[in-house]
Amino acid sequence: MELADYLGVLRRRWWIVVLLVVIGAGAGAAYAKVAPKTYSASVLIEVTALPNNANSVSGRTGGNVNMDNEAQVATSTQVAAIAAKTLNDGVTAQSLSKDISVAVPPNTTFLQLKCGMSTAHQAAACADAVGQAYLTQRRTNAANGISGEVNAQNQRITTLTSRVTVLKAKLASFKGRGKTTARVRVQLGLNEAQTQLAAAESDNAKLVPFLQDLNAPGNTMVGQVVTPAARPTSPSSPRTLLVLPSGLLAGLLLGLLAAFVIDFRDRRIHSARDVERFLDLPVLVNLADGTARMQPALASPRTRIGQSFTELGQYVAASLGEGSHVVFVAGTSAGAGCSVLAANLAATLARTRSRVVVVCADPQGTVTPQLTGVAEDRGLADLLAGTATVADVAQQASDEPELQVITPGRDAVGGLLNLQYEASRRLLSELRRDYRYVIVEVQSVGEDSTAFALAEFADAALMAVETMLTTRPGAADCLQRLDRLRTSVLGAIVLPASTGKPVRPLPEVGSMSRAASASSRTRPEPRPDSERRTGPASNGRGTSSSPWPSSGLPRSEPQPAGPPPAAKAKGSKGSKAPGSASSGAQSAPPPAPLPPPLSGDPKTSGSRSSGSRSAPVSSSARPAGDDLIPWPEPPDKISEG
Numbered sequence: 001m002e003l004a005d006y007l008g009v010l011r012r013r014w015w016i017v018v019l020l021v022v023i024g025a026g027a028g029a030a031y032a033k034v035a036p037k038t039y040s041a042s043v044l045i046e047v048t049a050l051p052n053n054a055n056s057v058s059g060r061t062g063g064n065v066n067m068d069n070e071a072q073v074a075t076s077t078q079v080a081a082i083a084a085k086t087l088n089d090g091v092t093a094q095s096l097s098k099d100i101s102v103a104v105p106p107n108t109t110f111l112q113l114k115c116g117m118s119t120a121h122q123a124a125a126c127a128d129a130v131g132q133a134y135l136t137q138r139r140t141n142a143a144n145g146i147s148g149e150v151n152a153q154n155q156r157i158t159t160l161t162s163r164v165t166v167l168k169a170k171l172a173s174f175k176g177r178g179k180t181t182a183r184v185r186v187q188l189g190l191n192e193a194q195t196q197l198a199a200a201e202s203d204n205a206k207l208v209p210f211l212q213d214l215n216a217p218g219n220t221m222v223g224q225v226v227t228p229a230a231r232p233t234s235p236s237s238p239r240t241l242l243v244l245p246s247g248l249l250a251g252l253l254l255g256l257l258a259a260f261v262i263d264f265r266d267r268r269i270h271s272a273r274d275v276e277r278f279l280d281l282p283v284l285v286n287l288a289d290g291t292a293r294m295q296p297a298l299a300s301p302r303t304r305i306g307q308s309f310t311e312l313g314q315y316v317a318a319s320l321g322e323g324s325h326v327v328f329v330a331g332t333s334a335g336a337g338c339s340v341l342a343a344n345l346a347a348t349l350a351r352t353r354s355r356v357v358v359v360c361a362d363p364q365g366t367v368t369p370q371l372t373g374v375a376e377d378r379g380l381a382d383l384l385a386g387t388a389t390v391a392d393v394a395q396q397a398s399d400e401p402e403l404q405v406i407t408p409g410r411d412a413v414g415g416l417l418n419l420q421y422e423a424s425r426r427l428l429s430e431l432r433r434d435y436r437y438v439i440v441e442v443q444s445v446g447e448d449s450t451a452f453a454l455a456e457f458a459d460a461a462l463m464a465v466e467t468m469l470t471t472r473p474g475a476a477d478c479l480q481r482l483d484r485l486r487t488s489v490l491g492a493i494v495l496p497a498s499t500g501k502p503v504r505p506l507p508e509v510g511s512m513s514r515a516a517s518a519s520s521r522t523r524p525e526p527r528p529d530s531e532r533r534t535g536p537a538s539n540g541r542g543t544s545s546s547p548w549p550s551s552g553l554p555r556s557e558p559q560p561a562g563p564p565p566a567a568k569a570k571g572s573k574g575s576k577a578p579g580s581a582s583s584g585a586q587s588a589p590p591p592a593p594l595p596p597p598l599s600g601d602p603k604t605s606g607s608r609s610s611g612s613r614s615a616p617v618s619s620s621a622r623p624a625g626d627d628l629i630p631w632p633e634p635p636d637k638i639s640e641g
Helices: 003-034 067-074 077-087 093-098 120-173 181-214 240-265 272-279 304-320 337-352 368-372 380-385 421-434 450-457 472-484 635-640
Strands: 039-047 100-103 110-117 223-227 283-286 325-331 356-360 403-406 437-443 460-466 489-495
Touching (some): 003 240, 067 077, 067 100, 077 093, 077 120, 093 100, 120 181, 120 223, 272 489, 283 304, 304 337, 304 489, 325 421, 325 450, 325 472, 337 356, 337 368, 337 437, 337 460, 337 489, 356 368, 356 421, 368 403, 380 421, 421 437, 421 450, 450 472, 460 472, 472 489
Parallel strands (some): 283 489, 325 437, 325 460, 356 437, 460 489
Antiparallel strands (some): 039 110, 039 223, 100 110
């Protein structure tokens, strides 16, 4: 994972982190509020070295006193027992020793004894009692040690005194014999005994007064209390300034852990990076960048989303090339993203290319009819059942005269359940003849994916991926099904999850006013069989069953055989042939192969092929509501200008 992936997890799961941080802080505050209060008081004691050097000088702490040993003595049960007797509150030595703590400041001979109790008064009394108990215990130990040493010295003095007496008597027996070897030997022993006796008496003379002073009340020979215990003003435990940050930190760590674990277990696609990484599929349009939700609607060409769909339409048209093509739009989630993509792509191709039809093969989840403003009437299910023709079910979109929509039909679920190969092939072949682009909208997940077999007849496919709705297994399954049907996938379009009901696009600022609402438009009637094209279609693909005349413009009533009223008013310009759109044009030529895109020449003929975008017509020949797009002026007006 890269840094952007970690940041993406935090953007998606930030609420988990925040929630657990708040919970951690709340738990810390609650613990600080309800936990038992403990008050701590401390006493500072200076430890004095004893003259007899009773303590070891080889220790971690320097000086004549081993402070590590003294710290252990201070927390012993003997000291706790003396303090418990002093307090006389029923506490035992074992429990009191657990409430005692000791600290030794570095490079000093001081002990800091601390005692914790439930009240401030008890804490101060306990600290003083423990300090005095330690001094008492140290005095007792020192006195016992010195007393033992005095007793040992007394016994030695007695022994040495007896020896001196014996040696003196023996030396007297050698008087008058001269300096013999034996006499010299006795004299040396006597001198040594007298020296040892003098040393023992000297040590004893020092220890006895010290022992007497040590046993005197109020002496400070073993140490003294430098700072007595003071009554604490606030509890030492729990510490709010420590508990709250600890709760925050614990909540933050748990929140980050939970966020990454939940995101790791989440199988949904969250961004375009997931599509490229897990599906190895190029992302043609990414509309989910910075957008969490999107309301289903037809995007205006002037908006950023509309420009993205325009570029997508140009890419699809350039990839497929000339001729009629079937584009398969596969939805990978139960949302409205597939319908949004199919409707906007079809509207873009109809606006910039030629005639387009959208086939809604998603019987329950499609919102394309609402987006394009057509009624829920007979549709694809009736075509496959043979009870209707394309002319019967194709409905013109309210805002795009070159766009028609085939709804799923009244009994779409049952009609699409048993999809026949030959019926599907004949239908798409017929739609290829009548339209430049056939957009088939199908879901690849759920029970409504039975029409996915139509992808076999498609020239290319696009995958609609909705963030937070499409799962990685679902998208991979859709891609695998398209690969099995040998349908080329151009790429994926990443859309944010849909929310709310579909809405109709609002009019752009400065656009022409609408003459009639979409609900008041009548459905175009099919042409009689005698008026349908029987020769080669303008795109060179044979007979067409389209309900529209050769001009390619929708209408609600058959065009009159004679010239329109606008042409009669300009009789000086010449007579019009039936079916022509301009007064200066001759009769419509035979259908020709698909012409190149219009160059904007105002002198083009009124009749056009099915591959043209629009043609100049008189106001009387326009269908109701076709003022939704700016129409060019008739050639006769242009020539007059």
